[in-house]
Structures are given as structure tokens and as C-alpha cells.
Amino acid sequence: MTKCSIIIPVYNHAALTRQCLETLLAAPPCSCGWEIIVVDDGSSDATPALLKGFGDRIRAITQPRNAGFATACNTGAAAATGDHLVFLNNDTVPLSGWLDALVNHARAHPRAGVVGSKLLYPNGTIQHAGIVVMQDRYPRHIYLGFPGNHPAVNKSRRFRMVTGACTLLPRCVFDELGGFDTIFRNGYEDTDLCLRASERGYEIHYCHESVLIHLESVSEGRHGHSSHNTRVFCERWGAVLTPDECQYYVEDGLLQFTYLRSGLLKLAVSPLLAVIDDKSHERTVEKLLCQRAHQVHELLKENILLRLAAASSQVAAGPSTRAA
Numbered sequence: 273m274t275k276c277s278i279i280i281p282v283y284n285h286a287a288l289t290r291q292c293l294e295t296l297l298a299a300p301p302c303s304c305g306w307e308i309i310v311v312d313d314g315s316s317d318a319t320p321a322l323l324k325g326f327g328d329r330i331r332a333i334t335q336p337r338n339a340g341f342a343t344a345c346n347t348g349a350a351a352a353t354g355d356h357l358v359f360l361n362n363d364t365v366p367l368s369g370w371l372d373a374l375v376n377h378a379r380a381h382p383r384a385g386v387v388g389s390k391l392l393y394p395n396g397t398i399q400h401a402g403i404v405v406m407q408d409r410y411p412r413h414i415y416l417g418f419p420g421n422h423p424a425v426n427k428s429r430r431f432r433m434v435t436g437a438c439t440l441l442p443r444c445v446f447d448e449l450g451g452f453d454t455i456f457r458n459g460y461e462d463t464d465l466c467l468r469a470s471e472r473g474y475e476i477h478y479c480h481e482s483v484l485i486h487l488e489s490v491s492e493g494r495h496g497h498s499s500h501n502t503r504v505f506c507e508r509w510g511a512v513l514t515p516d517e518c519q520y521y522v523e524d525g526l527l528q529f530t531y532l533r534s535g536l537l538k539l540a541v542s543p544l545l546a547v548i549d550d551k552s553h554e555r556t557v558e559k560l561l562c563q564r565a566h567q568v569h570e571l572l573k574e575n576i577l578l579r580l581a582a583a584s585s586q587v588a589a590g591p592s593t594r595a596a
Contacts, residue, residue: 273304273305274302274303274304274354274355274356274375274379274510275304275305275306275307275353275354275355275356276301276305276307276354276356276357276358276371276375276440276583277306277307277309277348277349277352277353277354277356277357277358278296278306278307278308278309278350278358278360278371279309279311279345279349279352279357279358279360280292280293280308280309280310280311280348280360280361280362281313281341281344281345281348281359281361281362282310282311282312282313282319282362283312283313283314283315283319283338283344284316284317284319285317285319285362285363285580286315286317286319286322286587287319287580287586287587288362288363288487288580288584289310289319289322289323290322290583290587291365291583292360292361292362292363292364292365292366293308293310293326293330295366296308296366297326297329299366299368300549301371301372302372302377303371303372303375303376304356304371304372304391304411305354305520306354306371307331307352307353307354308329308330308331308568308591309330309332309333309348309352310323310330310331310332310333310348310362311333311335311344311345311347311348311349312332312333312334312335313335313337313338313339313340313343313344314335314336314337314338314339316579318587320334321376322587331351331575333347333348333351334442334570335347336580337357339450339454340456340457340458341436341457341458341461342451342452342453342454342456342457342461343454344459345359345436345451345452346451346452346454349443349446349451352443352489354443355442355443355444356375356378356440356441356442356443357373357440357441357442357443357446358374358438358439359436359438359439359441360437361436361437361438362436363486363487363488364391364437364438364484364485364486364487365485365487366438366484367483367484367485369481369482370389370438370482370483370484371482373389373434373481373482373483374387374389374440374479374482375440377477377479377481377482377561378440378442380490381477383473383474383475384474384475384476384477385441385442385445385469385470385472385474385475385476386434386439386440386441386445386465386466386469386474386476386477387434387439387441387477387478387479387482388400388402388431388434388435388438388439388440388476388477388478388479389437389438389439389441389479389482389484390426390478390479390480390481390482390483390484391435391437391438391482391483391484391485391486391488391489392485392486393417393422393485393486393572394418394485394487394572394576395572396420397417397418397419397420398413398415398416398417398418398419398420398422398425398521399413399416399478399486399488400413400415400434400435400437400486401414401415401418401424401425401478401518402414402429402431402433402434402478403431403432403434403466404417404431404433404434404515404517404520405432405434405435405513405514405515405516405517406515406517407513407515407517408490409510409513409515410584411432411433411463411513411516413435414431414517414520422544423524424465424520424524424526426480427480428477428478428479428481429477429478430475430476430477430478431476431477431478432466432467432470432476432516433462433463433466433467433476434466434476434477434478435462435463436452436461436462436465437462437484437486437488438482438484438486439462441469445469445474448472449465449468450473452464452465453465453468456497456501456504456505456506457497457500457501458497458501459497459498459501459502460501460502460504460505463505464505464508464509467509468583469556480483484521486574496560498566514515521545525542526541526542526544527539527540527541527542527545528540528541547569
């Protein structure tokens with residue numbers, strides 16, 4: 273029977289970790305055995321005490337200092353006993369059947385070296401449904417903000433990259449790749465791993481049936497190394513990355529080309545995908561809509577952080593306060 277080692281790197285935010293672990297433990301998978309390994313990457317809050325409270329239901333590894341996502345994941349993988357490794361952010365809330373779907377997809381696609389899940393924002397819109405190379409030659413999430421029930425995000429298929437927030441790899445593939453490259457610090461580790469896997473002939477898959485809520489970008493120091501990460505990634509992959517997002521837009525019927533007899537090209541674009549920028553007032557409206565969308569996103573993030581702070585206070589206070 274397949275055994276999955278779920279590896280969760282954590283750094284502070286004990287309430288998030290508790291929520292993630294309690295959700296996991298409440299719904300064990302049906303199609304595989306499992307173990308849960310939490311790598312505490314030098315937390316200074318209530319995380320160490322929280323992890324002790326879960327007893328032998330999890331394995332906790334304590335790092336002496338915060339060394340970043342790649343190092344924590346590699347440390348967890350070194351201690352894992354499963355034949356599949358699942359890397360999971362602690363700011364996720366797995367939904368029913370998420371792990372079974374990943375395992376079944378991997379079984380059905382033996383050349384899949386990396387399998388990623390569908391991730392939703394708390395409002396039900398898409399955070400991750402595959403990663404593509406955009407026209408500016410940077411990897412970005414396709415269909416970001418789309419409704420979670422849109423047909424374009426509800427088909428499992430191949431991409432060049434998927435996110436590391438929830439991803440499954442056969443243990444042999446991870447070992448062959450040498451794990452995550454620690455030259456990156458909390459950015460591009462996952463896309464780099466996918467591209468290295470592709471170089472060795474493995475396929476990268478998105479599994480839409482594996483669904484989790486993702487409270488993206490609430491981790492401390494999440495973007496503190498972005499310049500370094502971007503420079504290293506571009507030096508390594510910039511020459512070989514070509515844009516590929518349009519092939520998905522065409523495949524999904526969101527971008528259509530009609531060739532007229534006059535030789536002109538007629539484009540039809542879904543309003544979910546793009547806007548036509550041809551008049552100043554339309555540009556003004558679009559700018560306002562973008563500002564409003566950004567404000568809503570920031571308010572949602574602020575709300576999450578406030579709830580997280582309240583929950584963290586409860587964790588630190590201990591069970592008696594929570595019971596009251």
C-alpha cells in the first residue's frame with residue numbers, strides 16, 4: 273500500500289498550524305497510509321508547545337534557526353518513510369478527499385514527477401490552477417481570481433510548473449532531483465524543482481480534484497528575498513522559458529482567433545481574461561476596478577491576520593482559556 277509522508281514546514285503562526293493539523297487528522301485518507309512530519313523552522317511563538325500537544329499523531333522536527341522553505345522541506349524529506357512525499361503549507365485548509373485525489377492521479381500517470389492541487393482563496397476564487405510562463409517570460413498563476421467552479425480550472429492536465437504550497441512527488445523523483453535548491457529563499461523553489469524534473473523527462477500535472485483553501489502570503493518574511501530569488505531564477509531559466517499561457521486560453525475557449533478573407537485577424541477574448549484598452553474612460557474604469565480588487569484582497573488578508581492573531585492568543589493562553 274502506498275504511504276505518503278506529509279511534510280509541513282512551519283515558522284510561527286501556531287494557530288494556522290493547529291488549524292491545518294486538526295483538519296488533516298480529522299479526515300485520514302482512504303487510498304494510502306500516511307505520516308505527518310512538521311518541521312518547526314525556529315519558531316519563537318507557541319508552536320513548540322502546540323506540536324508537543326499532538327503527541328505521537330505527528331512527528332515534529334525542530335530546527336535551531338529559521339533557514340527557509342527549501343531547507344525545512346529537505347529536512348522533513350530526509351526523515352520521511354513514505355514512498356510519496358507531499359509538501360504542504362501550514363496556511364492551507366485541506367478539503368475532503370484532497371490526498372486521495374493526489375495519490376490516485378499519480379497512480380494513473382506514472383510519468384508524473386510532480387502533482388499539484390487546486391488552491392482556492394477563502395472567497396472561493398482561484399489561487400492556483402497551474403503555473404504558466406506569461407508574455408513577460410515570468411512564471412505566474414494562470415486563472416488567478418477566476419471562480420473556483422469555472423470549467424477552465426476544473427480539468428486535470430499537464431503544466432510546466434505547479435505550486436509547492438501543496439504538491440506530491442514520488443520519493444525516488446525527489447531524491448533524484450536532490451530536493452529543493454536552497455539557493456532560493458522562500459521563492460521560486462517550487463518552479464525551479466518542476467523545471468528540473470521536466471529536464472529529466474518527468475511530467476508536471478495539475479489535479480483539479482485535490483482541493484484546499486490557501487491563506488496565501490501570511491507567512492513572515494515571505495517576500496524579503498524576492499530580488500535575489502528572481503535574479504537567480506532568471507539566470508538559470510531565462511534563456512529557455514518561452515510564453516505558453518495562450519495555448520491554455522485557446523484550449524479553454526477564452527481566446528479565439530478568426531482569420532478573415534481580407535487577411536485581418538479577429539480576436540475574441542473572454543471578459544474574465546482581459547479588457548480592451550482603447551479609450552481613456554475605459555482605462556479609468558479599469559484602473560478603478562483594479563484598485564477596488566486590490567483593496568478587497570488587502571481587507572481579506574487583514575481579516576485573516578486579525579483572526580490569526582486572536583487564535584494565536586488562544587493557543588498561547590492554553591486549553592483552559594479556550595474552554596472558557
